[in-house]
Amino acid sequence: MVPTPKSPSALKFDLVARCSVTKARASILRLPHGPVQLPIWMPVATQASLKGLTPEQLEQTGCRLCLNNTYHLGLKPGQAVLDAVGGAHKLQSWRHNILTDSGGFQMVSLLKLAQVTEEGVRFLSPHDGSPMLLTPEHSISLQNSIGSDIIMQLDDVIATTSPDLSRIEEATHRSVRWLDRCIAAHKTPETQNLFCIIQGGLDLGLRRQCCKAMVERDTPGIAIGGLSGGEAKDAYCKVVDTCTELLPEKKPRYVMGVGFPEDLLVSVALGADMFDCVWPTRTARFGNAITSSGTLNLRHKSYAEDFSPVDLDCNCICCRSEADGGLGVSRAYIHHVAAKETVGAHLLTMHNIHYLLSLMNEVREAILEDRYPQFLKDYFRRMHAGNREKYPVWAVDALKGVGVNLLEQ
Amino acid sequence: MTRLEDPYDDSMRPFKLLEFPERSHGGRLGKLELPHRHAIETPHYLAITSRGAVPHLSQDNMRRHSNIKATYLGLEDFVENAPRRTPPLFQQPVKNGESPLKKFTTLPRDTVAVLAPRRMPPVNPPNLNRKSEQAPNRSIIISTSVGFQILDVDEFINDAQKLSPDLVIGLSDNVVGEAPGKRRAEKMVDRTAAWTRKLLQSIATPGDPGSSTASYALAPILPLSVAAQSQYLAQLEDEMDNRLCGFALYDTACLPDLPERLYSGVRLSLDEVSTPHKVLDEVAMGVDLFVFPLVGAATDAGLALDFAFPAVQAPIDGPSEQSSERQPLAIDLWTKDHATDLGPLRKGCSCFACGTHHRAYVHHLLDAKEMLAWVLLQIHNHHIIDAFFSGIRESISRDSFEHDVENFNKIYESEMPEKTGQGPRVRGYQMRSEEPGEKKKNPSRYNTLDDIRQKIADAPSEPDATMKATSLENQGLVVTRESKTSIGDELDK
Numbered sequence: 001m002v003p004t005p006k007s008p009s010a011l012k013f014d015l016v017a018r019c020s021v022t023k024a025r026a027s028i029l030r031l032p033h034g035p036v037q038l039p040i041w042m043p044v045a046t047q048a049s050l051k052g053l054t055p056e057q058l059e060q061t062g063c064r065l066c067l068n069n070t071y072h073l074g075l076k077p078g079q080a081v082l083d084a085v086g087g088a089h090k091l092q093s094w095r096h097n098i099l100t101d102s103g104g105f106q107m108v109s110l111l112k113l114a115q116v117t118e119e120g121v122r123f124l125s126p127h128d129g130s131p132m133l134l135t136p137e138h139s140i141s142l143q144n145s146i147g148s149d150i151i152m153q154l155d156d157v158i159a160t161t162s163p164d165l166s167r168i169e170e171a172t173h174r175s176v177r178w179l180d181r182c183i184a185a186h187k188t189p190e191t192q193n194l195f196c197i198i199q200g201g202l203d204l205g206l207r208r209q210c211c212k213a214m215v216e217r218d219t220p221g222i223a224i225g226g227l228s229g230g231e232a233k234d235a236y237c238k239v240v241d242t243c244t245e246l247l248p249e250k251k252p253r254y255v256m257g258v259g260f261p262e263d264l265l266v267s268v269a270l271g272a273d274m275f276d277c278v279w280p281t282r283t284a285r286f287g288n289a290i291t292s293s294g295t296l297n298l299r300h301k302s303y304a305e306d307f308s309p310v311d312l313d314c315n316c317i318c319c320r321s322e323a324d325g326g327l328g329v330s331r332a333y334i335h336h337v338a339a340k341e342t343v344g345a346h347l348l349t350m351h352n353i354h355y356l357l358s359l360m361n362e363v364r365e366a367i368l369e370d371r372y373p374q375f376l377k378d379y380f381r382r383m384h385a386g387n388r389e390k391y392p393v394w395a396v397d398a399l400k401g402v403g404v405n406l407l408e409q
Numbered sequence: 410m411t412r413l414e415d416p417y418d419d420s421m422r423p424f425k426l427l428e429f430p431e432r433s434h435g436g437r438l439g440k441l442e443l444p445h446r447h448a449i450e451t452p453h454y455l456a457i458t459s460r461g462a463v464p465h466l467s468q469d470n471m472r473r474h475s476n477i478k479a480t481y482l483g484l485e486d487f488v489e490n491a492p493r494r495t496p497p498l499f500q501q502p503v504k505n506g507e508s509p510l511k512k513f514t515t516l517p518r519d520t521v522a523v524l525a526p527r528r529m530p531p532v533n534p535p536n537l538n539r540k541s542e543q544a545p546n547r548s549i550i551i552s553t554s555v556g557f558q559i560l561d562v563d564e565f566i567n568d569a570q571k572l573s574p575d576l577v578i579g580l581s582d583n584v585v586g587e588a589p590g591k592r593r594a595e596k597m598v599d600r601t602a603a604w605t606r607k608l609l610q611s612i613a614t615p616g617d618p619g620s621s622t623a624s625y626a627l628a629p630i631l632p633l634s635v636a637a638q639s640q641y642l643a644q645l646e647d648e649m650d651n652r653l654c655g656f657a658l659y660d661t662a663c664l665p666d667l668p669e670r671l672y673s674g675v676r677l678s679l680d681e682v683s684t685p686h687k688v689l690d691e692v693a694m695g696v697d698l699f700v701f702p703l704v705g706a707a708t709d710a711g712l713a714l715d716f717a718f719p720a721v722q723a724p725i726d727g728p729s730e731q732s733s734e735r736q737p738l739a740i741d742l743w744t745k746d747h748a749t750d751l752g753p754l755r756k757g758c759s760c761f762a763c764g765t766h767h768r769a770y771v772h773h774l775l776d777a778k779e780m781l782a783w784v785l786l787q788i789h790n791h792h793i794i795d796a797f798f799s800g801i802r803e804s805i806s807r808d809s810f811e812h813d814v815e816n817f818n819k820i821y822e823s824e825m826p827e828k829t830g831q832g833p834r835v836r837g838y839q840m841r842s843e844e845p846g847e848k849k850k851n852p853s854r855y856n857t858l859d860d861i862r863q864k865i866a867d868a869p870s871e872p873d874a875t876m877k878a879t880s881l882e883n884q885g886l887v888v889t890r891e892s893k894t895s896i897g898d899e900l901d902k
Contacts, residue, residue, distance in 0.1 A: 048773065052780035054470065056765065077748060077773045084749040085769050093766050305497045317469050327468045327515045332497045333461070336487075336513075340554060340836055341460050342780050346467040 008189040009220035010149075013252055019372040022402040023244060023271030026367040029252050031149045032191055033089070033097040036065045038252060038273040039363055041264055041356045042099060043281055047072045048092045050353075051281055052346045055094045060317065061354040062361075064096040065149075067276050070142050071103035071134075075127065079145050087147030099150040099276070101256070102139045102182075102197075104157050105225075116156055118174065136181040140194075144187050152223060153182040155197040160231040168201040175199040176213045183217060195254060197225035202235045204242045211246040221252040224272070228257030233394035237270060241401060244271030261290065261359060262383070265376055266398050268363055280356050284348035287338030289331075290355045292382055298334045298348070306331040316354035318347045373404045380406050423625060424451075424654055424675040424697075435693030435814075436805040441654075441675060443575050443625075444615055446521050447478040451675065451697035452805075453798050455481040455521075456791065457529045457705055459839075460554075461514030464705055465780070465787040468515045474761035474788045476795045479521035481700045482510065483528035484568060485551035485560070492564060499571055510572040523627075523677075524574035525657070526565055527551055529700050530681055532839070533585045546600060549580060554836075562604045566611045574624050578657040578677070579608045581629035594637050601631055602641040606648070614652050625654035627677055632660035635667065646670040655697070664694045685716055685738065685797060686823055689814045692801055703825075704794050708786040710828035711775045712739035713754035714793035718800035719813040720820040735822045740768075742786070743830035747772040754785075760792035775830055783833050 012030040019025070027038045043050055043058070044067040050058050058066065068088050077091070085091050088098055104121060114123040120135030136154040143151035155178060156171035158164075179196050186194050196214040200206030214222065224243050227236050240255060247253055252273045258264060259277020267275065280290055287299035291311040296303070298310070307330045309319040320326020329347055337344030366375035376399060384390040388407055396406050427438040441449040456463050456477040463471055463480065471477060487498045487510075501509040511522055526549065534550035534557055543550065548561045562580050569577040582600040589597060605628045615623040628645055631638050645653070646668050655675030658664065664676070677698040678691050683706070688699060707714055716738050740747075740754065753763035754771065762771070762785040774782035804813045835850040 047777040047779055048770075049777070049779040049781045052467075052784060054761075054765075054781065054784065056761075057467075057469070072777070076777045077769070081748050081769070081773070085751065090751075091770055091773065093770065305500050307500075307502055322515075329468070329515055330501075330513070332501070333513055333515065336497065337460050337462060341462055342465060342783075342833065343462040343467050345780070346470075346784075350467070350469075 009193060010189065010191050011193045011220050011252075013221075013250055015250060017368045017370070019269070019367050020370050021373045022269040022376075022399070022404060023241075024268045024363075024367050024372050025271065025273060026364045027252070027273060029273075031065070031097045031193070033095065033149055034064060036097060037361070037364055039264075039268045039360050039367075040065060040274050041259060041280075041360050042067050042274065042276040043353045043356075044069070044276055044278045045092070046278070047076060048088055051285065051349055052342055053349055053353075055092055057346075057350060058094075058353070059096065061350055062357045063353060065099060066094070066096070068098050068100050068146060068148060069103070069106060070100045070139060070146065070152075071106035073100075073146055074103065074134075074142050075125070079142055082142075082145040082147075087145065089147060097150070098146070098148040100143050100146050100148040100152065102136075102143070102152040102154040103134055104139070104154045105256075116171075116174075118177075120154070136178040137185040140182050140185040140187075144192065148192060150193045150195055150221065151186070152195050153179045153197055153219075155179075155199055155225055157199070157226055158201060159229045160201050160226055160235070161229060162201065165201075165203065168199075168203060169206060172199045172201075172206050172210050176210065179214060179217055179219075183219070193220040195219055195221040195223045197223045197256070198243055199226050200239075201226060202231055202239060204238060207239055207242055208246060211243055215246070215248060219251075221254060221274075222247055223254040223256055225256050227255065228277075233263075233392070234397060237266060237394060237398035237401075240267055240270045240272055241398070247271075259356070261356070262380070262392065262395055264356070264360065265363065265379060266395050268367075269372070269376065269399055269402050269404065280352040281349050284352045285339075285345040287334065287344065287348065288352075289334070289348055290352045292379075293385065294383055296331075298331055299338045301335075303331045303335045306335075310334060310348070310351050311355065314351065314355055315358065316351045318351045376404055377406055377408075422654060422673070424673075426673055435695075436801070436810045437695050437697065438802060438805050439675065439697050441521070441698075443521060445519060446575060447519050449479055449521055449698075450802055452692050452699070452801050453479065453697070454699045454701070454704075454794060455479045455523055455677075457700060457702065458482050458486075458514070459528065460486045461510075461516070463787070463791075465708065465783045465833075466791075467784075470784065470788065472517060475791045477520065477791060479523065479698075480516065481523050481525065481529055482514070482574070483531070484524060484526050484565065484572075485528055485531075485553050485558075487513075488551075488558070488560070488568070489553045489555045491558070492561075499568070508573040508575075510574055521576070522574040523576040523578065523700075524569055524572060524624075525578040526560055526580050529679070530702050531585070545582075545596075547604075549582065562607060566608050569608075569624060570612065576627055576654060577608070577612070577624045578627045578679075579605045579629050581605075581631060581659070583631065583659060589633075594633055597631055597633065598638045598641050601629060601638075602644055605629065605641075606644065609648050609652050612652055626652055627655050627657040627675070628653055630656050630658045630660075630663065630667075633663070635663045638663075642668055642671070649674065658696070661691050661694055661696060664696070684823065684825060685718070685821070686818060688797075689718070689801070689817065692805075693810070693814065704790045705787070707739055707825065708783055708790050709832035710741075710825075711743045711782070711786065711830045711832070712741055712790075712826060712828070713771070713786055714739050714790045715755050716793070716797070716817075716821055718797050718817055719804055719809070720817040722820055736820055737822050737826050738824075739826050741826050741829055742768060742771045742782070743775055745772075754789050755793070758789065758792065760789045762786070762789040762792075778831070780833070 014028040017026040029036050029038050042065050046069045048068055114121055120133050122133050125132050139154040155175040158168050158171045196219045198210045200210045254274035255267055255272045258275040259279040289296045289298055289310045311319055317326050318329040322328045366372045380391055399406055423443050424441045439451040458480050488496045498513050501513040503509050503512050532552040543559045548559045550557050551560045565580050582597045608626055612626055613623050657677045657679055659679050661678050661680050675697045678696040679700055682688050682701045747768040750768040771785055804810045
């Protein structure tokens with residue numbers, strides 16, 4: 001047997017606490033640009049900018065690890081500029097950590113005419129239609145130029161809803177082969193951490209095979225990919241639950257594309273540590289505020305005369321009163337500017353990011369104090385105003401599987 | 410500079426001229442001091458707001474990274490569907506003495522708020538086809554986010570009183586576009602005179618007993634000759650008491666001929682000046698406060714303002730024949746030569762954008778159509794204009810204004826650089842549809858793919874994901890280019 005290449009590490013993972021009932025964990029991930037507390041949700045600054053926020057404002061929401069997209073940075077400003085400038089941290093003057101995806105997901109989600117071969121992903125440039133090729137080596141080379149603290153392997157992403165099982169199987173095995181090429185191509189393992197991405201669609205057998213093969217490669221961290229593509233939530237939970245069973249305890253586990261509050265809470269209970277999603281910041285630009293009582297569409301006229309803060313319990317700069325050093329922004333004012341002035345988007349983006357980061361902090365506190373099951377019950381009760389019939393069945397079932405009965409008093 | 414006593418000094422008025430020059434002399438220094446507000450040393454500018462916010466500047470950024478002390482707000486940004494429905498702004502709960510306008514828009518309490526009927530620059534209302542239900546003797550047409558509406562003079566005065574801005578610009582009957590005929594001009598003067606009288610009779614000023622809200626008034630001066638509005642000006646001379654803080658001039662041409670009695674009022678120019686040179690001209694004519702779209706227009710055009718007053722000749726680093734060339738007033742961040750430039754927007758600038766970020770980033774943000782580009786430019790451009798005005802004040806007090814202006818005109822180009830890139834998305838209330846079938850104001854971002862779509866339709870076989878790139882090329886679906894390229898190669902083109 002050919003020895004599998006092993007990947008060095010530029011991180012330290014300290015597991016601090018485990019929930020005594022669920023599979024939830026609290027840990028510290030020490031990265032080249034400082035430590036981050038897990039579990040964590042990471043906002044997405046696609047093109048080296050978080051939609052209108054200055055890096056300073058992003059820092060003030062408490063964010064210490066955000067995403068950039070390799071695909072977008074490869075197009076603009078391009079690798080030559082990234083090399084000349086000295087990477088994405090310097091480009092955006094961000095002194096904390098950055099995680100970049102591999103670009104594979106955008107190939108599939110944004111480009112209709114993408115063709116995947118063993119060599120890589122061939123696609124047409126969205127700017128001028130010229131043909132381009134993204135290989136595992138290109139992706140790693142770009143991420144090396146970006147200089148992100150966590151880089152992702154190029155994977156063969158197939159929609160989980162695809163009916164073509166043989167294609168999913170091919171993609172799973174190809175992702176493992178591409179991982180080896182990524183490890184071999186990775187030039188700076190001492191400063192950048194390469195994470196593998198487990199594929200296998202919704203087929204638990206394939207997922208197990210993929211976990212086994214990738215764990216052998218011993219990457220500093222492990223991602224569960226190919227999810228959040230429209231599959232049923234219970235199928236999603238089964239995949240996460242199955243994978244976390246097989247993953248080493250001493251490595252961070254990252255589930256890609258998760259950002260709804262209840263999805264985050266359930267996924268943490270299933271043993272995942274890291275998440276990213278554009279939904280919280282995208283929905284902010286449409287005037288939607290994430291609050292402890294659900295997501296509010298502040299463009300609705302019922303908020304035009306609502307002079308209360310976006311979320312009463314929120315501590316973000318918009319929600320805090322002027323007396324507490326905040327801005328004291330009201331729902332009515334957000335209604336007044338939402339979708340009319342970009343300032344409305346900036347304010348809500350800050351709120352939504354702050355809300356999710358502090359939610360994850362509360363989750364962490366609850367795990368540290370070993371009261372996560374109660375935290376889950378309280379959160380769902382509050383979110384659905386005490387109406388248990390409104391609890392999503394998939395969440396109730398998934399949490400039952402890890403020993404928490406949401407419907408119990 | 411000849412220092413004279415203000416012969417019409419009214420100690421109750423919040424605006425004081427510090428130096429009271431002779432008529433012919435250029436530039437005057439003053440101070441606008443309102444209780445519990447930033448003292449505004451003049452000449453100064455008001456930052457323009459849209460729907461209560463300085464465009465692109467979230468209120469935290471405005472507080473932290475700008476030195477904006479006074480803002481201009483248009484009532485038309487807040488009164489959709491009035492009077493049928495009470496606008497939310499008027500239901501804003503406030504503590505005693507607080508301005509609902511500031512509370513609603515989260516404007517800092519010490520920022521001077523100037524309320525006008527209309528935005529700046531205003532969207533021209535439809536010409537001639539005044540709304541049939543409008544009574545022209547007591548109303549104007551305004552533009553709200555839900556369409557054109559009528560604003561009645563009583564309603565405006567009422568609203569202004571409730572909102573309690575620091576200064577309120579009276580309603581005026583302006584004709585936009587072509588110059589009004591003689592009869593129309595007479596009507597303009599009569600109506601504006603009557604409306605201003607009404608405003609001055611109704612408004613409560615700070616210190617008035619029994620009133621929790623208070624504002625000072627700025628009387629509008631019409632864009633007509635002094636002769637054409639002499640009766641109105643005479644009326645203002647009679648009304649020149651402590652309620653009337655000064656004047657809002659739609660055209661500064663009449664400034665030299667204004668009656669002497671009106672000299673001590675603060676003069677706000679609504680002239681929409683578009684270059685710093687014109688600002689200097691108006692300062693020389695004795696304007697104290699400015700509202701101009703210059704800063705916002707530069708920001709939206711992707712321009713970083715790059716001038717200072719008094720001007721300093723930049724060190725020449727090119728061939729000597731370039732030394733006679735004038736310096737541009739702004740840097741176009743759209744141009745590719747900034748792509749890897751890690752220098753600040755303007756050398757030596759101490760603003761947040763220049764201190765924290767670099768040209769390469771702002772260029773990238775513009776190129777990627779990221780909103781942050783305009784945020785950083787707006788911070789920088791307001792910083793430049795702030796320094797510009799403080800330079801003007803220092804120059805006047807040093808008595809070197811005339812000389813500094815001459816030098817400024819010599820060193821800098823006379824116009825702003827041409828806009829080369831696309832600005833931020835235009836919003837509905839910022840423009841007016843002129844005719845059916847107009848071009849889209851916000852061009853589609855994905856138009857290159859639209860050509861490809863046509864080619865796909867013309868292709869002999871429907872392309873799909875399993876197709877080889879070479880066969881795509883053969884079908885003309887791709888621009889001819891070396892086929893094996895990585896996405897990192899984009900820049901080489």
